[in-house]
Amino acid sequence: MSAPASAGWAVRLVDLLHRRGRWFIAALVIATVGIGVFAAKIKVDNSLKVWFVEGDPALTAYDHYKEAFGNDEIVIVAVTAPDGGIYQPRYLEKVRTASQALEKLSRVRRVSSLAVSLHATNEDGDIVVGPLLPESGPVSADDAAAVKRRVAADPSFKGVLVGDSDKVSLILIEPKSSPDYEHIRKEILAEIGVIVDRELRNDGLGAHLGGVGVVYEGLNEASLRDSGVFVTLSYLILLGGLWLIFRRVVWVLVGGAIVSIAVIATLGIAGLLGRDMNMVTAIIPTMIMTVGILDLVHLVDAFDEGRAADPKASATRILGSAVAFVVVPCIVNSFTDVIGFASFVVAPVGAIRDLGWLVSAGLLILLVAVLVIGIPALARFGGRKGGATTEQLDNSWVSRGVMAMTRFAIRHKGAVLIATVVGLPLGAAIAVGRFPGRHALIVLLNALMGLPPVVVGLVVYLMLSRAGPLGDLGLLFTPGAMVIAQTVLVLPILAALCRQAVEDFRNQNGISDPLTDIDGMAVFWQ
DSSP states (O other): OOOOGGGHHHHHHHHHHHHTHHHHHHHHHHHHHHHHGGGGGOOBOOOHHHHSBTTOHHHHHHHHHHHHHOOOOOEEEEEEOOTTOTTSHHHHHHHHHHHHHHHTSTTEEEEEOTTTOEEEEEETTEEEEEESSOSSSOOOHHHHHHHHHHHHHOGGGBTTTBOSSSSEEEEEEEEOOOTTHHHHHHHHHHHHHHHHHHHTGGGTOEEEEESHHHHHHHHHHHHHHHHHHHHHHHHHHHHHHHHHHHOOHHHHHHHHHHHHHHHHHHHHHHHHTTOOBOTTGGGHHHHHHHHHTHHHHHHHHHHHHHHHHOTTOOHHHHIIIIIHHHHHHHHHHHHHHHHHHHGGGGOSBHHHHHHHHHHHHHHHHHHHHHHHHHHHHHHHHOSSTTOOOHHHHHTSHHHHHHHHHHHHHHHOHHHHHHHHHHHHHHHHHHHHOOOTTHHHHHHHHHHHTTOOHHHHHHHHHHHHSTTSTTGGGOOTTSHHHHHHHHHHHHHHHHHHHHHHHHHHHHHHTTOOOOOEESSSSOEEOO
């Protein structure tokens, strides 16, 4: 396999990366470290605005509400009482101490509880307005009885500060509203937690935090935790897969280094531009690993094929022929992935937009890392352990993959039938025809053979969604949509395999005559 003349730029690129590999690797590592330090600035944000469409009237009304009335994220502390109930002097005194401490926090606007809330009740013919409990001094049994009587006389407390039983009461904490509240919420909750521990839990009372803000922080922590688990598992699966494919520790290490550079640099870009992670964008590292690392496998496979075809050839010669030939479809395939994810930047939801452009940036960085590190590594270490013979390649996992594709064809007859009707004539026409752009079309077909299903699914979804150009057909979430996606996946494979088969047949039988038009509908060759 040799690189055609029209791919001379690929040969020159491979040669440059081979000769100047150390300089390019050093520059890549330095750039990754330089941009990667900004990853420390990334926070996790699953707040309401992340999921709303920009300009949504409901979101606009929500912002106006907060400007007029303050923060709506009330932090709730449910304080459970010992056997004596919530109207015991000791319980009320502890609630008062905790409430007053919470009121002193600089970022808290207001606190409501059995101890500090105001009441307006009729006592002995007079309207009495004041706190439910005296602001200072020991709480007596009479004070506790007065609180119980005042709460019972005012229905506004029922279901707000107290429930149907006397076992629990609530402390309601309203933080001050601020433009950066999403970023300081965790600090405010931590300050509240310190007071709750000191004044309530350490004194034998039960206390549990709740509210919208607590839920948001719980989602943030879950996103961070799950992201760490998924990234770790993805690394382990990736490294294990590379070992199963290559059976060489050096390629496991090279693959791990490549994906680490891509992930660190991508997160660094996100941190530099002030983008936070959420439950959607937390999958970015995993997507970068799984979608882009196949390019490294293609390069090593091409090197092994070149070595099997000419065992005496030098590494430099194989790089300039077999590997350079594969570099072109690898680049094209990566750019199709990038374009697919980049289409998300027009999405109205911010989380989807961030997912699109960050994955696109990560895949570009991964492509650069694969070429900059992978090509010098091939020259230095070679391919699989002990090389690979033609027989070994025929019995490899790639061949087994072809058998899996055969089983796929049996299960998905509709998609395969459509792809066959279109793909076989297309592949044959490309094989025997001679027209401008033929080589570019061959490269495109080869690249599309590795088109990730996730990209196809996303593109088909965008096309068939109600806002898409084919939305009026009403095919979204129907078997027809599945056939379309499967056809897009199968068509390039059938066309590329048919082209190669026809070309091989013509070469083996010495057929080189051009096609002769008969009547505009049929052709023949001699």
